Amino acid sequence: MLFQRLKRLLKDFRKDTHGSIMVETVIALPMLFWATAATYEFHEVHRYQSAREKATYTIADMISREEFAITSNYLDRTLTVFDDMTNDEGENQIRVSVVEYDEDTQKYHVSWSHTRGTGTLEDLDDTSINEQTDRLPELIEGQQIILVEAVSVYTPSFKVGLGDALNVETRIFTAPRLVPKVDYK
Numbered sequence: 091m092l093f094q095r096l097k098r099l100l101k102d103f104r105k106d107t108h109g110s111i112m113v114e115t116v117i118a119l120p121m122l123f124w125a126t127a128a129t130y131e132f133h134e135v136h137r138y139q140s141a142r143e144k145a146t147y148t149i150a151d152m153i154s155r156e157e158f159a160i161t162s163n164y165l166d167r168t169l170t171v172f173d174d175m176t177n178d179e180g181e182n183q184i185r186v187s188v189v190e191y192d193e194d195t196q197k198y199h200v201s202w203s204h205t206r207g208t209g210t211l212e213d214l215d216d217t218s219i220n221e222q223t224d225r226l227p228e229l230i231e232g233q234q235i236i237l238v239e240a241v242s243v244y245t246p247s248f249k250v251g252l253g254d255a256l257n258v259e260t261r262i263f264t265a266p267r268l269v270p271k272v273d274y275k
Contacts (some may be wrong), residue, residue: 098148127248137242139258145175146184146260151183153186154267155274159275162204169206172240181243188272192228198226199202201234202274209241227263234271237263
């Protein structure tokens with residue numbers, strides 16, 4: 091009985107064609123605009139992140155293939171490469187560090203670390219690298235890894251709930267390819 095009555099009410103509601111297009115438009119149009127803006131913004135954040143990951147990986151790969159010591163000028167140019175690859179000369183910062191593992195103390199040691207650009211990153215030291223061991227790969231005695239980190243600030247075009255600015259962080263590590271150790275001069 092109750093089921094039949096509910097079924098009849100739903101059928102009547104479906105057949106009812108009376109309504110106000112103006113009321114429906116006032117309700118639906120803002121939601122449609124927000125959904126379009128949010129879709130665009132979320133896609134743009136993903137594109138922004140993806141471009142930075144590719145640029146960070148490229149810098150790590152460049153350094154891993156170097157046969158000679160890295161210089162300050164070389165690191166200055168890596169920020170230029172990063173900016174060019176991401177098509178962004180805004181608030182970008184990169185940190186390049188070479189880290190090795192000491193099996194005797196079971197701790198990581200920073201061989202060298204340098205930061206370029208403006209932002210919150212600072213050069214790594216032994217204390218700070220050992221606070222983030224869960225984010226590093228397991229290494230054998232004396233093995234080096236090149237750790238390249240980048241931070242960029244993304245400012246959304248629309249107010250869709252992402253805030254005023256997002257810090258987009260990327261982190262890539264790789265091993266030296268052509269030489270056992272990457273030096274800094």
